Amino acid sequence: xxxxxxxxxxxxxxxxxxxxxxxxxxxxxxxxxxxxxxxxxxxxxxxxxxxxxxxxxxxxxxxxxxxxxxxxxxxxxxxxxxxxxxxxxx
Numbered sequence: 001x002x003x004x005x006x007x008x009x010x011x012x013x014x015x016x017x018x019x020x021x022x023x024x025x026x027x028x029x030x031x032x033x034x035x036x037x038x039x040x041x042x043x044x045x046x047x048x049x050x051x052x053x054x055x056x057x058x059x060x061x062x063x064x065x066x067x068x069x070x071x072x073x074x075x076x077x078x079x080x081x082x083x084x085x086x087x088x089x090x
Contacts, residue, residue: 030090031090032088032089032090036085036089037089039085040082040085040086040089041082042082043078043079043081043082043085044078044079044082044083046078047074047075047076047077047078047079047080047081047082048075048079050071050074050075050078051071051072051075051076054071054072054075058071
């Protein structure tokens with residue numbers, strides 16, 4: 001049986017102005033500042049510790065008693081802020 005012809009596709013080149021400039025690419029890939037990672041991890045740990053302390057000794061700490069169920073919002077809010085920071089970390 002004869003072999004079929006292989007058809008070559010032309011190489012795609014995008015039109016001018018579609019790709020971002022080199023300056024825009026370098027600005028987008030800039031590394032995070034040195035303080036970014038410690039703050040990110042600290043927020044996640046503080047949120048976790050807040051919720052654990054609320055469960056263990058929340059009835060003995062006056063300001064936690066006054067917050068009531070809002071303690072969960074404080075703890076999870078700190079953890080979510082750290083998680084959002086982790087998505088922006090380079």
